[in-house]
Structure formats: structure tokens, C-alpha cells
Amino acid sequence: xxxxxxxxxxxxxxxxxxxxxxxxxxxxxxxxxxxxxxxxxxxxxxxxxxxxxxxxxxxxxxxxxxxxxxxxxxxxxxxxxxxxxxxxxxxxxxxxxxxxxxxxxxxxxxxxxxxxxxxxxxxxxxxxxxxxxxxxxxxxxxxxxxxxxxxxxxxxxxxxxxxxxxxxxxxxxxxxxxxxxxxxxxxxxxxxxxxxxxxxxxxxxxxxxxxxxxxxxxxxxxxxxxxxxxxxxxxxxx
Amino acid sequence: xxxxxxxxxxxxxxxxxxxxxxxxxxxxxxxxxxxxxxxxxxxxxxxxxxxxxxxxxxxxxxxxxxxxxxxxxxxxxxxxxxxxxxxxxxxxxxxxxxxxxxxxxxxxxxxxxxxxxxxxxxxxxxxxxxxxxxxxxxxxxxxxxxxxxxxxxxxxxxxxxxxxxxxxxxxxxxxxxxxxxxxxxxxxxxxxxxxxxxxxxxxxxxxxxxxxxxxxxxxxxxxxxxxxxxxxxxxxxxxxxxxxxxxxxxxxxxxxxxxxxxxxxxxxxxxxxxxxxxxxxxxxxxxxxxxxxxxxxxxxxxxxxxxxxxxxxxxxxxxxxxxxxxxxxxxxxxxxxxx
Numbered sequence: 001x002x003x004x005x006x007x008x009x010x011x012x013x014x015x016x017x018x019x020x021x022x023x024x025x026x027x028x029x030x031x032x033x034x035x036x037x038x039x040x041x042x043x044x045x046x047x048x049x050x051x052x053x054x055x056x057x058x059x060x061x062x063x064x065x066x067x068x069x070x071x072x073x074x075x076x077x078x079x080x081x082x083x084x085x086x087x088x089x090x091x092x093x094x095x096x097x098x099x100x101x102x103x104x105x106x107x108x109x110x111x112x113x114x115x116x117x118x119x120x121x122x123x124x125x126x127x128x129x130x131x132x133x134x135x136x137x138x139x140x141x142x143x144x145x146x147x148x149x150x151x152x153x154x155x156x157x158x159x160x161x162x163x164x165x166x167x168x169x170x171x172x173x174x175x176x177x178x179x180x181x182x183x184x185x186x187x188x189x190x191x192x193x194x195x196x197x198x199x200x201x202x203x204x205x206x207x208x209x210x211x212x213x214x215x216x217x218x219x220x221x222x223x224x225x226x227x228x229x230x231x232x233x234x235x236x237x238x
Numbered sequence: 239x240x241x242x243x244x245x246x247x248x249x250x251x252x253x254x255x256x257x258x259x260x261x262x263x264x265x266x267x268x269x270x271x272x273x274x275x276x277x278x279x280x281x282x283x284x285x286x287x288x289x290x291x292x293x294x295x296x297x298x299x300x301x302x303x304x305x306x307x308x309x310x311x312x313x314x315x316x317x318x319x320x321x322x323x324x325x326x327x328x329x330x331x332x333x334x335x336x337x338x339x340x341x342x343x344x345x346x347x348x349x350x351x352x353x354x355x356x357x358x359x360x361x362x363x364x365x366x367x368x369x370x371x372x373x374x375x376x377x378x379x380x381x382x383x384x385x386x387x388x389x390x391x392x393x394x395x396x397x398x399x400x401x402x403x404x405x406x407x408x409x410x411x412x413x414x415x416x417x418x419x420x421x422x423x424x425x426x427x428x429x430x431x432x433x434x435x436x437x438x439x440x441x442x443x444x445x446x447x448x449x450x451x452x453x454x455x456x457x458x459x460x461x462x463x464x465x466x467x468x469x470x471x472x473x474x475x476x477x478x479x480x481x482x483x484x485x486x487x488x489x490x491x492x493x494x495x496x497x498x499x500x501x502x503x504x505x506x507x508x509x510x511x512x513x514x515x516x517x518x519x520x521x522x523x524x525x526x527x528x529x530x531x532x533x534x535x536x537x538x539x540x541x542x543x544x545x546x547x548x549x550x551x552x553x554x555x556x557x558x559x560x561x562x563x564x565x566x567x568x569x570x571x572x573x574x575x576x577x
Contacts, residue, residue: 086464087466088464088465088466089464091466091467092466092477095476095478095544095547097536098536098540098543098544098547098548099478099544099547099548101528101536101544102524102528102544102545102548103548105524105527105528106519106520106524106527106548109520109522109527110520151438154434154438155431155434155435155438158420158430158431158434159427159430159431159434164421164424164509165506165507165508165509167420167421167424168417168420168421168509168552169519169520171417171420171434171437171552172417172519172549172550172551172552173548173549174434174437174438174441175413175417175437175438175440175441175550176441176478176547176548176549176550177438178438178439178441178442178445179441179442179444179445179477179478179550180445180477180478181442182441182442182443182445182446182449182477183445183449183463183477183478186445186446186449186462186463186477187463187464190337190460190461190462190463191337191340191341191344193341193344193442193443193445193446193449194344194345194348194439194442194443194446198442199348199439199442201351204355204358204359205355205432206351206352206354206355207347207348207349207351207352207355207436207439208355208432208435208436208438208439209434209435209436209438209439211431211435238427
């Protein structure tokens with residue numbers, strides 16, 4: 001591609017460029033400017049391997065996958081509440097399902113064509129056989145596991161994002177996850193909303209949220225994704 | 239795809255492009271990971287990230303990281319001192335259940351730890367600065383600003399219900415404040431992560447205080463979380479922010495905690511501070527986003543509520559300072575720092 005954003009538009013003033021840089025339209029044009037000889041080589045992959053992409057799209061897909069998992073979990077719960085769930089708990093879990101669904105769809109919207117599952121005929125099924133969803137105790141244990149993990153996942157991945165507006169939007173979700181986690185923990189054990197297993201006081205860090213890397217989170221959730229294996233090896237680590 | 243062409247084209251209009259990026263060498267380290275290995279669809283995204291990083295600081299007026307740290311420290315002092323007083327008052331603690339008292343003590347410990355932590359960060363490299371040190375006597379939690387106006391919460395330190403109402407407003411403000419300043423910390427990832435992870439803990443506190451207010455001072459079997467929210471979200475809130483919660487715990491007084499900041503509106507690529515009842519994210523209405531999805535079980539009538547509850551909104555520094563000034567005596571150094 002010999003034509004470019006710059007030659008087509010004649011003299012592009014520096015100030016104009018400063019205004020548009022970062023906007024996707026400008027970026028797309030810049031990419032066109034860079035199109036020339038080599039094309040990427042197609043890579044054959046294991047059908048059960050879900051390789052997350054690099055940079056922000058990879059991180060967004062990682063968080064999208066966790067949202068799909070959480071939504072599927074709450075959907076399963078509200079479709080068949082345990083018999084010992086109270087009316088107040090049913091109301092709250094409907095809220096939790098709604099919130100996760102809104103998060104999931106917002107992330108899917110942000111990803112657009114970059115969503116890992118745009119080409120899949122149906123969404124990934126999740127395996128919840130490690131949880132007991134027929135009793136209140138089992139549901140609360142599963143909800144706490146997923147909410148605490150979600151808080152730690154946001155805590156450990158927001159700094160890896162490059163785009164400021166993306167990080168700002170995800171931070172809006174991160175604190176709602178912390179509210180969920182605190183609420184679910186209180187249902188299970190009153191007063192345990194910020195216990196030392198999720199709020200760290202260690203060395204210089206004092207009373208900050210436990211953070212987990214994508215690799216740690218995906219390792220802890222791998223049973224839910226089987227037989228699919230999710231690989232974070234291309235995600236940024238710093 | 240010749241990525242070097244892109245940079246040389248940019249260099250023609252902006253000779254300082256390499257200076258804007260972290261360093262010329264890191265640009266090439268970053269780019270060397272692209273090209274053949276990266277899926278074509280992801281390339282524009284990755285490039286957009288690089289350019290955002292390079293140009294965001296050049297066009298926006300950003301508070302310095304140190305300024306944000308001292309501002310966060312002031313807010314933590316405001317909160318820590320509040321819980322120090324409350325948990326030390328038998329008038330407050332004797333009227334609350336065991337789990338409620340335990341919770342306040344836990345929050346008190348966290349807030350004091352946050353003070354210690356932020357003071358350490360500010361005093362250490364690369365800042366090597368002297369942290370702000372507001373005197374406990376600079377604060378006035380009645381909202382009378384040291385007698386310069388009528389009190390907003392006259393019985394805050396003697397009535398546990400009022401104490402918890404003010405606690406909710408302070409915690410919800412804290413969540414919004416950290417979130418609103420996080421975007422000014424992108425240049426220092428270590429501080430950014432620390433601030434966001436304090437912010438998560440504040441959100442846990444906020445949720446617990448809301449649960450306590452909903453459950454009452456002495457909930458049955460000390461299980462506050464088993465109480466369903468009432469129709470009046472000011473007196474019986476959910477554990478998360480719903481719409482503007484009817485103006486918050488004290489309608490007419492706490493509205494700003496849930497209201498818009500400045501600027502209140504923007505686009506998907508700008509930073510702005512809408513009110514908590516905002517239902518537009520990433521430049522699109524949530525109801526529009528949802529209509530394109532296969533949704534089982536979410537009633538259409540619940541969408542606006544869910545759309546608002548699912549996101550906590552950020553608040554800008556000036557708006558947060560105005561809220562915080564309500565609890566500081568006029569004429570004190572702390573009041574000046576918040577002005």
C-alpha cells in the first residue's frame with residue numbers, strides 16, 4: 001500500500017496530528033500507512049487451546065471470559081435457587097446476575113470484532129461440577145470464590161492496560177466487584193467483608209486488596225473451562 | 239506491515255514523537271513483539287495503546303502523582319480520624335451489635351493503615367516529599383465547619399445511626415475519589431496499582447456500612463446481610479450504589495456524593511465524571527448494548543437499575559474536595575489544602 005494518511009491529506013499539521021492521535025480512525029489510517037510487504041503467517045492451533053491475544057485486547061478478553069464465567073454461575077443459581085435461600089438472598093442474587101450480565105455485555109461491546117468468541121457458533125460451556133449449587137452453603141462458597149477472585153483479577157490487571165479510557169472504565173467495574181465480594185462474604189460469615197485473606201497488610205503494603213496475575217487467576221479457574229485451556233502467555237506482564 | 243514506516247511518517251509531522259514515548263529503545267522493544275506474531279486485527283488496538291500513552295499527557299492537564307498522593311492522604315486522615323473517634327465512643331459502640339462493632343474496628347484499622355502506607359510512599363523515592371499532616375482537631379464531623387455555619391449532622395458522634403450515615407457518605411466518596419484520580423496515575427504503574435487496590439478495600443467498606451445501615455443497629459441474630467433493602471434507598475440502601483440512592487443517606491445534604499463531577503459528560507475516549515445514575519458506558523447506552531445480546535431472564539424493566547448499579551462512577555478532585563470541606567474547620571491548614 002503506497003498511499004498513506006499523510007500523502008493523501010497533503011500537509012498534515014503537527015497540531016492536527018496531536019489532536020487525532022489515539023483516536024481509532026487515525027490509528028487505522030496509520031496502520032494502512034504501514035501496510036506493505038509481509039503478511040502474518042497463519043498459525044495452526046490446538047482446538048482446545050484458547051490463546052489470549054497480546055496487549056489490551058488480550059487483557060479485555062481475559063476479563064470478558066471471567067465475566068462470562070460469573071454470569072453463567074449466577075444464571076445457574078437464579079434458574080434453580082437452593083431451597084434454603086431466603087427471599088432477601090434471592091433478590092440480591094438476581095441483582096448480582098444482572099450486574100454481571102451488564103459487565104459481560106459491556107466488555108463484549110468494547111471488544112467488538114476482537115472478542116475471542118465472535119467466530120464461535122455457541123458460547124463456551126462452563127463446568128461447575130466442582131461446586132455444590134443445590135445448597136445455600138455451596139452457592140455462597142462458589143459466589144465468594146468467584147467474587148474474591150474477580151476483585152483480585154482486576155487488582156492485578158488494570159496496571160497492565162495501556163489505554164487510559166479502557167482502564168478508567170474497568171476501574172468502575174472493579175469497585176462493584178469489591179462490593180459484591182464484601183456482601184457475599186457477609187452472607188457467609190458476618191463481618192468478614194475485608195478479612196486478611198483478601199486484604200493484605202504485608203511489608204510496605206498496608207490494607208490493600210490482594211492482587212493476582214492473569215496466570216494465577218486462570219490457574220485457579222481452570223477447572224471451570226475444561227476441556228478448554230486458556231493461555232495467558234501472550235498477555236503483558238508489566 | 240512495515241511498522242517502521244508508521245513511526246517515520248509520524249516523525250515528519252511530530253519530530254518529538256520518540257520523546258513522547260517512554261524511550262526510543264522501548265518503542266522498538268514493544269514493536270518487535272508485533273508484526274508477524276500478532277493477529278492482524280489486534281494491531282490497530284496495540285498501536286492505539288502506544289499512541290495514547292505518548293499523547294495523553296501532552297493534551298490533558300493532569301495533576302501530578304504526588305499531588306494525588308497527598309490528596310488521597312488527606313481523605314484517609316479524614317476517614318481514619320472519624321473511625322478512631324467512633325470506635326472509641328461507648329455511646330456509639332454500646333448501641334451496635336457485636337458484628338457491627340467488629341466491622342467498624344476492622345474499617346478503622348484499614349483506614350489507619352492506608353494513612354501509614356501513603357505517608358510511606360510520599361516520603362520514599364522517587365518523591366522524597368513531606369506528607370501532609372492534618373491535625374485531628376482540624377476536622378468537624380458535624381458539618382458545622384468549626385461553628386462557622388449550622389451543623390449538617392449535629393448528633394454524628396452521639397447517635398450511631400447518624401454515625402453510620404456519615405460513614406456511608408465518606409466511604410462512597412472515597413471510592414469515587416480514588417477512581418477519579420486513577421487516570422492521573424497512569425505514568426506510575428506502581429502507585430496506580432496501589433491506589434486502585436486501596437480503592438477496592440474502600441468499596442468493601444462502603445458495602446459493609448451499607449449492609450449495616452440496611453440491617454439496623456442490632457439486626458436479628460446479628461445477620462445484617464439477611465435484611466432486604468427497603469423502598470427508601472436513603473434509609474435502607476443496597477450494598478451497592480443504586481441510581482443516586484435518593485440523594486444518599488441524608489437527602490439534601492449528601493446529594494453531591496452521588497451526583498456529577500466536572501466535566502459531567504464526554505465520549506468513549508475522554509475522561510469525565512457522570513453522576514452515579516449514569517447508564518452510558520464506552521460511549522453507548524447500556525440498554526442498546528443489551529438489546530443486541532442474547533439475554534435470558536433479565537427483565538427489560540430492570541435494565542436501567544442494573545445498568546446504573548453495575549458501575550461505580552469516578553469523581554474529580556475539585557468536587558471531592560468540596561465534599562470533604564464539609565467536615566473541616568474553616569481557617570485551618572487542612573481547609574486550605576482542600577480549597
